[in-house]
Amino acid sequence: MQPKIVFENVTRRFDLGHQSFVALDRFLLDVADGEFVTVVGPSGCGKSTALNIAAGLLAPSEGEVRVDGKAVEGPGPERGMIFQQYALFPWLTVRQNVEFGLRIKGEPAVGRREKADYFINLVGLGDFADALPKTLSGGMKQRCAIARAYAVDPSVLLMDEPFGALDALTRVQLQDQLLDTWRRERRTVMFITHDVDEAVYLANRVIVMAARPGRLKEIIPVELPYPRTEEIRLSSEFTAIRNRVWHAVYHQQGTQREEN
Amino acid sequence: MVATYQGVISVDKTMINAARVLGAKDLTIFLRVIIPASTPFILVGVRIGLGSAWATLVAAELIAAQTGLGYRMQQAQLYYDLATIFVSLITIGLLGLAMDRLLLAVERRLTVWQERV
Numbered sequence: 001m002q003p004k005i006v007f008e009n010v011t012r013r014f015d016l017g018h019q020s021f022v023a024l025d026r027f028l029l030d031v032a033d034g035e036f037v038t039v040v041g042p043s044g045c046g047k048s049t050a051l052n053i054a055a056g057l058l059a060p061s062e063g064e065v066r067v068d069g070k071a072v073e074g075p076g077p078e079r080g081m082i083f084q085q086y087a088l089f090p091w092l093t094v095r096q097n098v099e100f101g102l103r104i105k106g107e108p109a110v111g112r113r114e115k116a117d118y119f120i121n122l123v124g125l126g127d128f129a130d131a132l133p134k135t136l137s138g139g140m141k142q143r144c145a146i147a148r149a150y151a152v153d154p155s156v157l158l159m160d161e162p163f164g165a166l167d168a169l170t171r172v173q174l175q176d177q178l179l180d181t182w183r184r185e186r187r188t189v190m191f192i193t194h195d196v197d198e199a200v201y202l203a204n205r206v207i208v209m210a211a212r213p214g215r216l217k218e219i220i221p222v223e224l225p226y227p228r229t230e231e232i233r234l235s236s237e238f239t240a241i242r243n244r245v246w247h248a249v250y251h252q253q254g255t256q257r258e259e260n
Numbered sequence: 261m262v263a264t265y266q267g268v269i270s271v272d273k274t275m276i277n278a279a280r281v282l283g284a285k286d287l288t289i290f291l292r293v294i295i296p297a298s299t300p301f302i303l304v305g306v307r308i309g310l311g312s313a314w315a316t317l318v319a320a321e322l323i324a325a326q327t328g329l330g331y332r333m334q335q336a337q338l339y340y341d342l343a344t345i346f347v348s349l350i351t352i353g354l355l356g357l358a359m360d361r362l363l364l365a366v367e368r369r370l371t372v373w374q375e376r377v
Contacts, residue, residue, distance in 0.1 A: 057281070104288060105283060
């Protein structure tokens with residue numbers, strides 16, 4: 001089966017005055033259709049760069065990203081993105097935010113409302129459909145952003161540390177909810193985080209990256225069944241994988257040059 | 261003008277990216293994201309502009325007009341008509357205040373969505 005997302009030797013350089021800096025070096029990755037991959041790594045490992053290139057918000061210096069076999073050449077509604085800062089439109093209500101992408105697609109008002117309500121209910125914001133974002137908590141804002149991304153029916157969801165700004169408790173709740181949503185509305189998900197627990201809990205595979213230059217370090221499969229539960233989170237299998245990822249992320253000295 | 265410019269350049273880049281990944285093109289982003297996001301700044305500009313426009317108008321009338329409150333005051337001064345001077349002064353003040361309050365009300369209505377700390 002053809003992979004959903006292909007990163008083919010993606011390199012990205014940034015020019016800083018007269019010297020250039022390699023944010024991402026020949027990044028190679030295949031993501032299968034319907035798969036949930038998480039990407040972890042120290043800051044500066046290029047994980048956000050990779051995601052932005054897949055979203056089409058950033059152009060690669062070399063190589064290309066293909067989604068469904070087609071090279072990415074700019075943002076498109078088939079690739080939804082969720083940001084750490086929520087990025088809701090504060091002057092619109094929850095429902096209007098969720099309808100934003102549908103409106104751009106030119107969807108008629110009735111269908112728009114129906115779809116928006118479906119996804120608002122799916123993320124559990126049914127009672128807040130007419131509320132303005134300023135009245136919502138951080139977790140609710142992010143749920144609204146997730147509903148907004150889902151509403152335009154993307155086949156790929158790109159998530160850039162979506163739960164990074166939330167407290168630990170809310171984060172765990174949203175992880176469960178995200179997995180639940182993902183099971184009901186299956187999409188290919190690429191999820192960036194710097195939280196090792198989160199990476200293991202959510203993923204089919206954890207992609208560990210290394211910094212300077214940002215590159216792929218290791219791919220660690222997570223062979224734990226879904227639905228993931230508290231029991232799994234506390235199991236010894238989980239801990240073993242978590243430790244493996246932890247080591248891959250935090251003990252990168254000495255392995256820095258092995259590929260060069 | 262300056263306030264509007266400041267408003268436009270301070271529109272959150274992530275918000276624009278969010279619109280782009282939802283399929284918005286430049287014109288849509290301008291109309292549906294940049295304009296609403298800068299509305300508070302635009303209104304501040306309008307308020308400051310209104311204040312100075314009003315002051316300038318009255319001053320201009322004092323110097324070189326054939327009608328208007330400023331002109332009337334100038335005439336009254338000529339004839340030492342204190343009552344007219346004071347009535348004009350108060351009217352100028354009240355009209356200025358009324359316009360400002362009206363704008364403030366409009367601003368409140370248009371920016372209810374803003375998070376105020």
